[in-house]
Amino acid sequence: MLIILILYLVLAFALFLIPAKLSKFKPLLIAFFHLCLFGFFMTHLPDVAAGKSIDIHQQWIPQLGLNFELRLDGLSMVFALLITFIGFLIFIYALTYMKSYTGTTKFYFYLTLFSGAMLGLVLSADFIQLFMFWELTSVLSFLLISYFNENEQARKAAFQSLFVTGFGGLCLFAAIILIGSIVDSYSLSEWLENAHLIKEDRRYLPALVLVLIGIFTKSAQFPFHFWLLGAMQAPTPVSAFLHSATMVKAGVFLLARLYPILGGTPEWTQVVSLFGALTMLTGSYLAITQIDIKLILAYTTISALGVLVLLLGMDTQQSVKAAMVFLFVHAFYKSALFMLAGYITKETGTRSIDKIGGLIKTSPIGFVIAMIALFSMAGLPPMLGFIGKELIYEAKFDSPWMSTALLIIGVTSNIFMVTIAFLFLFEVFLGQANEGQKKSDSSYKFLLFSPGILALLSLGFGLFPDWLTQLVGPALNIIRMDDVQIKLKLWHGLNQVFFLSLFTVMVGVLLFIHIYKHKQVIRVWQRVNNRIFSINFTKVFSSGLDKFIAFSSKNTQLIQHGYSRFYIITIIVFTSILLIFQLYITRGWEIESTFTLQPFYISGLVLIIMLSVLMSVLSTHRLFTIIAMAVTGYGISLIYLYYSAVDLAITQIIIETLMVVMFVLVLRRLPKFAKLSNRRTKMRDAFIALGFGLIMTFLALKAINVDFNPSISDYFVDNSALKAYGKNVVNVILVDFRALDTLGEITVLTIAALGVYTLLNVKKTKK
Amino acid sequence: MNSIILQLAAKYLKILFLLFALIALIRGHNYPGGGFIGGLLAALYIVYDSLAFTSQQIEKKLRIHPEQYIGAGLLCALLSFIPGIYSGSSLMKGVWLSLDIPVIGVTKLGTPLLFDIGVFLTVMGVTLLFLFTLSTKR
Numbered sequence: 001m002l003i004i005l006i007l008y009l010v011l012a013f014a015l016f017l018i019p020a021k022l023s024k025f026k027p028l029l030i031a032f033f034h035l036c037l038f039g040f041f042m043t044h045l046p047d048v049a050a051g052k053s054i055d056i057h058q059q060w061i062p063q064l065g066l067n068f069e070l071r072l073d074g075l076s077m078v079f080a081l082l083i084t085f086i087g088f089l090i091f092i093y094a095l096t097y098m099k100s101y102t103g104t105t106k107f108y109f110y111l112t113l114f115s116g117a118m119l120g121l122v123l124s125a126d127f128i129q130l131f132m133f134w135e136l137t138s139v140l141s142f143l144l145i146s147y148f149n150e151n152e153q154a155r156k157a158a159f160q161s162l163f164v165t166g167f168g169g170l171c172l173f174a175a176i177i178l179i180g181s182i183v184d185s186y187s188l189s190e191w192l193e194n195a196h197l198i199k200e201d202r203r204y205l206p207a208l209v210l211v212l213i214g215i216f217t218k219s220a221q222f223p224f225h226f227w228l229l230g231a232m233q234a235p236t237p238v239s240a241f242l243h244s245a246t247m248v249k250a251g252v253f254l255l256a257r258l259y260p261i262l263g264g265t266p267e268w269t270q271v272v273s274l275f276g277a278l279t280m281l282t283g284s285y286l287a288i289t290q291i292d293i294k295l296i297l298a299y300t301t302i303s304a305l306g307v308l309v310l311l312l313g314m315d316t317q318q319s320v321k322a323a324m325v326f327l328f329v330h331a332f333y334k335s336a337l338f339m340l341a342g343y344i345t346k347e348t349g350t351r352s353i354d355k356i357g358g359l360i361k362t363s364p365i366g367f368v369i370a371m372i373a374l375f376s377m378a379g380l381p382p383m384l385g386f387i388g389k390e391l392i393y394e395a396k397f398d399s400p401w402m403s404t405a406l407l408i409i410g411v412t413s414n415i416f417m418v419t420i421a422f423l424f425l426f427e428v429f430l431g432q433a434n435e436g437q438k439k440s441d442s443s444y445k446f447l448l449f450s451p452g453i454l455a456l457l458s459l460g461f462g463l464f465p466d467w468l469t470q471l472v473g474p475a476l477n478i479i480r481m482d483d484v485q486i487k488l489k490l491w492h493g494l495n496q497v498f499f500l501s502l503f504t505v506m507v508g509v510l511l512f513i514h515i516y517k518h519k520q521v522i523r524v525w526q527r528v529n530n531r532i533f534s535i536n537f538t539k540v541f542s543s544g545l546d547k548f549i550a551f552s553s554k555n556t557q558l559i560q561h562g563y564s565r566f567y568i569i570t571i572i573v574f575t576s577i578l579l580i581f582q583l584y585i586t587r588g589w590e591i592e593s594t595f596t597l598q599p600f601y602i603s604g605l606v607l608i609i610m611l612s613v614l615m616s617v618l619s620t621h622r623l624f625t626i627i628a629m630a631v632t633g634y635g636i637s638l639i640y641l642y643y644s645a646v647d648l649a650i651t652q653i654i655i656e657t658l659m660v661v662m663f664v665l666v667l668r669r670l671p672k673f674a675k676l677s678n679r680r681t682k683m684r685d686a687f688i689a690l691g692f693g694l695i696m697t698f699l700a701l702k703a704i705n706v707d708f709n710p711s712i713s714d715y716f717v718d719n720s721a722l723k724a725y726g727k728n729v730v731n732v733i734l735v736d737f738r739a740l741d742t743l744g745e746i747t748v749l750t751i752a753a754l755g756v757y758t759l760l761n762v763k764k765t766k767k
Numbered sequence: 768m769n770s771i772i773l774q775l776a777a778k779y780l781k782i783l784f785l786l787f788a789l790i791a792l793i794r795g796h797n798y799p800g801g802g803f804i805g806g807l808l809a810a811l812y813i814v815y816d817s818l819a820f821t822s823q824q825i826e827k828k829l830r831i832h833p834e835q836y837i838g839a840g841l842l843c844a845l846l847s848f849i850p851g852i853y854s855g856s857s858l859m860k861g862v863w864l865s866l867d868i869p870v871i872g873v874t875k876l877g878t879p880l881l882f883d884i885g886v887f888l889t890v891m892g893v894t895l896l897f898l899f900t901l902s903t904k905r
Contacts, residue, residue, distance in 0.1 A: 646799040650791075654807040658894060661814050665901040725863055725877065726796040734801060735879040735886070742882070743844050746889040750837050753893040760900045 001056050001070045001123060004037060008116025012109050024095065026108050031091035034115070038084040041077060048077045049470045051477065055125065069187055071125035074474025078324065079122035079253055081471070082331050086245045087115045089450035093339050094237040096446045097346070101235070107147055111241070114140040118246050122253055125188040127176045130254075134172065134218070137247050138165040144242060145234040157230030160541060164227040168217025172254075175210035178203050179261075188257070192481075195261045208262055211254075212271060219251025221309060222279040225302045226537035232294045236342030239294060244301050244334040252308045252327070259312060259320070260481045269315045269401055276310025277409050279303065284416035288515075289526040292351045293341045293428070297334065300377065300420060303413060304330045310406070311395060318398045320479050321486055322391035324472040328461065329388035333376040336454035340370055343447040344428060353424070357431040365448050367429045372455040376462070378421035379414060380505065384462040387488060389414060389504075393497045411504055418508025419515065426516060465489060569685075572692050579695050588702065602642060609635040622673055626663045630656050647730045770819070777819035784812030792887050793880075802883035806890025813895060817902070826899050833899060836892030844885030847878040 011033060015026050044054060053073035060068040072080065094111070098104045117136035124130035139162070146158035180186045182201045183194040191198070198204060215221075220228035231243045242248070255272070262268060283303025290296045304326070311323035341351070343366060348356050360367040372383065379389030396406045461468050465488035473486050515522050583589065609632050616628035637652035677685070716729055716737060726732040734742050788808035795801030817825040850862045863877035 647801065647804065650799060650804050651807065654804065654811060657811060658807065658814065661818070662897060662901055665898070726879070728795060728797050728799060728801070731795045731801040731883075732879075734803070735796070735882045739844075739848070739879070739882055742886060746841065746844060746886055749889060749893045750841060753833075753837065753896040757896055757900050760903075 001054070001072060002058060002068070004040075005116055005120050005123075007033070008112060008119070012112040012116070015105055015109050015112065018105075023104065026105065027091040027095040027098075030108060030112050030115075031088050031095075034084045034088035034091065037119075038081065038088060041072075041080050041084060044072060045077065045470065048072065048074055049474050051474065051483070060129075065185070066128055067126055067187065068129060069125035070123045071188065072123060074476070074478040075253070075256055076122045078327065078471055078475045079249070080119060082249075082328070083115060083118050083122065083246050086241060086331060086335055086454075089335070089339075089453060090237050090241040093240070093342075093447060093450040094235075096444060097237055097342055098235065103147075107144075107235070110140050110143045110147075111238070114144065114242065114247070118250070121250055127180065127186045127188065127191070129186075131169070131173055131176055134214075134250065134254075135166075135169050137242075137250060138162060138169055138218075141165070141231070141242050141247055144238045145231050147235055147238070148233065151233065153230075154233040156542070157227075157233040160538065161227040161231050163545070164217050164224055164541075168214040168224070171210040171217075172214025175207045175214065178207040178210065182207075191261050198261060199265060204262075204265075205267065208265075208267060208271075211258060211262065212275075215251040215255050215309075216275060217251075218254075219248050219305045219309060220279075220302050221251075221275050221306065222282050222302075223537065225279060225283070226541065228302060229295060229298050230538060232292075232298050236294070236338060236345070239298075240335045240338035240342070243298070244338055245331045248301065248305055249308075249327070249331075252305065252312070252323075255309060255312045256320075256323070256475075256479050259479050263312075263315060269313055272313025273310050273401070273406070274313075276306045276308070276313050277406060279306030280310055280413045281306070281409050284413040284420070286529065287420050288416055288423070289522060289529050291353050293344065293353055293356075293424070294338070294351055296353070296420060296424065297337055297341060300417065301330075301334055303417070304334065307392065307410075307413075311392065314395060314399050314401070314406070316395060316398055316400065317476075317480060317484065318391070319395035321472065321476055322388065322395040324475050324479075325384075325391050325468065325488065326388040328468060328471070329376060329385045329458070332454045332458045332461070333373040333383075333385060336369060336373040336451035336458070337377070339447065339451040339454075340366060340373065343444060343451070346444045346447065353427045356428050358429070360429045363445075363448075365445075365452070369448060369451050369455040370425060370429060372459050373451065374421035374425050376455075376458040378418040378505070378508065379501065380418075382459070382462045384458045384465070384468075386462060386501075387465055390497055390501060393500050397497065407500075411500060414504045415508045415511065418505055419512045422509065422512040423515065426512075569688060572688055576688075576692050576695050579699065583698075602639065605635050605638055620673060620675075622667055622670065626660060626667070630660050633659070645730075647728070773819040777816050781812045781816050784808060784815060788812060788887075792883060795883060796879065802886030803890055805883075806887040807894065809887065809891045810894035810898070814898060817898065821902075823903075829895075833892045833895035836888050836895065838892075840885045840888030840890075840892060842885070843888060844882050847881035847885060850878050 011030065015030075018026055018029075047054070051074075053071055055072075056068075056070040058068040060066045091108075091111070094108070098107060101107070114137060117133045117140060121130060121133035121137060124133060142158045142162035145161055146155050148154045149158075176186065179191065179198055182198050182203055183190050185191070198207075217224045217227075228243055228248065232239055234243070280303050283299050283301070283306055287296050287299030287303065290299060307326060308323050308330070311319040311326065313319075343363075344356060344359065345351050347359070347363065350356060376383035376385030379385045392410060393407070396403060396410050399406055469486055469488050472488070473484075476486060477483055612628040612631035612635070616625045616632065619625045619628060633652060633656035637649045637656065640646075640649035640652060716733055720726050720729045720732040720737075726736070788805045788811075791800035791808055792802055792805030793800075795805065813825060813829075854862045
């Protein structure tokens with residue numbers, strides 16, 4: 001299985017090597033790869049169904065206790081099959097869908113990587129590793145949403161989704177570390193073994209909250225749902241793959257994975273089902289008044305994710321079974337609908353439901369597919385959705401906690417679903433074709449292939465639900481950690497659940513007829529909705545972000561104010577204080593050095609240097625200042641020479657020469673010399689400068705008498721000719737003994753040069 | 768500046784500068800000199816030239832850009848660390864070769880010299896980059 005993940009990586013990069021002429025084969029290659037993987041996982045299905053799991057253990061960073069662990073069991077099998085199969089269909093679909101866009105290689109590259117990351121996520125049996133894949137999917141989702149990156153809205157939406165899921169990812173990471181600190185391991189099997197320990201620990205509650213934030217952000221639960229709406233800016237294959245079938249299900253997957261570890265406590269049940277129920281209701285309620293077909297689907301996706309979370313939160317055998325079945329239900333119909341939406345957009349050139357109509361004439365096949373998928377969404381027999389819905393109702397009847405409330409919420413949400421399904425079908429496919437609707441273009445007919453297959457599955461699994469049992473059964477055993485046999489049936493008999501279904505459908509259809517006949521109702525409804533739900537999450541999010549950035553930049557400016565003089569003052573004052581402090585605590589006030597008289601020419605030289613320093617400070621003309629500084633430098637180099645530091649002297653002389661030349665070059669473009677600082681700042685600067693100078697002088701005097709460890713310099717002198725074959729000790733130290741330091745220095749020089757280069761050229765472009 | 772005397776002087780003196788720089792580089796291991804000083808001297812040779820003419824003219828005349836000098840220099844310095852590993856010792860260990868070259872006599876060539884050349888090129892490149900960036904008219 002490790003090879004599969006590596007193959008993904010290789011294939012993704014190999015896409016760039018395929019010449020442009022054969023670009024058609026890029027998605028086909030990946031689609032074929034997914035089909036092979038699907039077959040591979042299918043061959044392992046009997047083993048997994050028998051309760052076995054395939055484990056792979058590979059050392060990664062043993063020093064940190066990190067391992068690469070993969071596990072294919074009932075739960076990961078379900079997700080792996082979904083990812084590979086829908087991935088296969090998506091790449092087939094993308095071949096036609098993306099043909100008119102540029103930069104498709106990049107697109108397939110990201111999509112392939114995403115698919116690999118998602119597969120890695122569901123196969124992970126180590127939580128650090130799982131987190132890595134989790135973050136990878138977030139990042140790739142960001143890249144895919146911003147695929148149309150010349151569109152500002154797409155960029156914003158992508159950033160938002162990254163921010164929300166990234167925030168959740170960090171919470172998840174913290175939670176993983178917390179739980180890891182309880183059991184002292186990150187491996188899934190250890191966590192499963194010590195589940196009772198984790199639940200009893202006082203770190204359980206914070207860990208649970210953090211995990212749930214991670215899951216809720218990823219699976220777009222209320223109040224984090226808004227990023228999924230923005231994510232609809234992505235190309236349709238991405239919406240169908242990431243934002244309905246796989247990535248948003250990662251949260252559900254993790255919820256199911258952690259169910260035996262963290263689940264079963266009252267906190268789990270209440271928090272998870274509460275948020276699930278809330279999301280379920282708001283999603284389906286807000287979907288009705290949407291106009292954009294992709295947004296309708298996005299809201300229903302949010303609702304469906306709410307259902308899944310709710311079911312896993314309810315914590316009964318029934319509910320988990322319903323969740324697993326509904327996972328398939330939703331994956332089949334929602335991907336099909338998204339792909340259909342893409343097809344409709346290509347056909348009509350619009351996504352607004354108001355502007356589309358009468359598509360049944362141009363695309364009868366599309367109508368049939370849409371009907372099957374929408375009926376599955378509405379939960380009408382004989383679709384798989386019907387079975388799913390029956391199971392959900394059954395689970396809610398049996399729920400030990402808030403059974404009635406959950407039922408009411410569930411029924412209401414399903415009524416909306418029925419209404420939406422009919423609205424979608426009638427508005428898009430029946431009725432009058434609108435004026436200005438684009439003439440149908442037969443070249444997009446192939447787009448119906450993938451949704452067609454999914455629709456067939458919705459129907460087929462509905463008629464023969466037995467096929468699903470061997471997929472759902474093992475997953476259920478893994479989540480619930482016991483051995484149960486399940487049976488799925490289309491017809492459950494005339495029981496209360498059936499009547500509830502009947503009631504749901506009837507009310508839903510009535511509501512639909514009412515809305516369809518009185519179009520103004522929906523407009524009024526929309527306005528009411530806008531009034532009530534006036535909180536625009538996206539706006540709140542972005543304004544909050546802006547405020548945060550403003551706040552932190554204000555804080556940063558306290559220290560990073562951008563004034564060079566204040567930086568220098570800070571550095572010098574701070575250094576002085578430190579030095580004085582050090583002198584104070586070591587009581588090192590006395591200077592033991594004695595002054596010896598130097599020859600008159602040296603004393604004279606020092607006098608000249610001092611005078612030129614004074615001159616450079618007091619001069620009001622830049623040229624004088626430069627000359628005075630040069631005199632200082634040359635004077636110092638003479639002193640070096642006198643004390644036989646030849647190398648230093650030579651370097652100093654050349655540097656001074658170069659400095660003067662450079663100064664002259666800069667001089668031309670400086671503004672006229674002006675006195676801008678007043679007396680007080682001058683006094684301040686003088687005080688700081690004099691103080692620092694005094695301290696440095698003092699230190700220099702003290703340094704003469706400090707006993708250095710003689711062995712170092714003696715070693716250099718003794719060994720430079722013997723070991724490094726050089727008589728010039730200074731040079732030998734530079735290029736041999738301390739070559740690493742020198743390397744660092746020339747690197748710093750390079751960076752400084754690049755800094756100067758870029759800084760001076762920035763101005764150029766600004767002008 | 769358009770001084771014929773300076774231009775004529777530059778024409779001949781710059782060769783001297785360059786020669787001087789190279790000598791400083793090569794003798795550096797045993798006598799005062801070395802890569803740093805050599806690099807600065809080499810840069811001075813171009814500075815001198817660009818005082819006589821204009822630095823734009825000089826920049827155009829240069830076949831290798833300062834950035835390339837810097838890159839080459841850093842590369843040389845890094846490369847000089849590698850032979851140490853293959854001589855059975857650690858990274859950065861100096862490796863020396865004794866060559867008997869006619870006329871010059873027995874010469875010892877070692878990785879420190881390569882390193883010094885790296886320093887030479889980098890220092891020269893950096894200085895030139897400063898010079899050209901500062902003197903570009905805008």
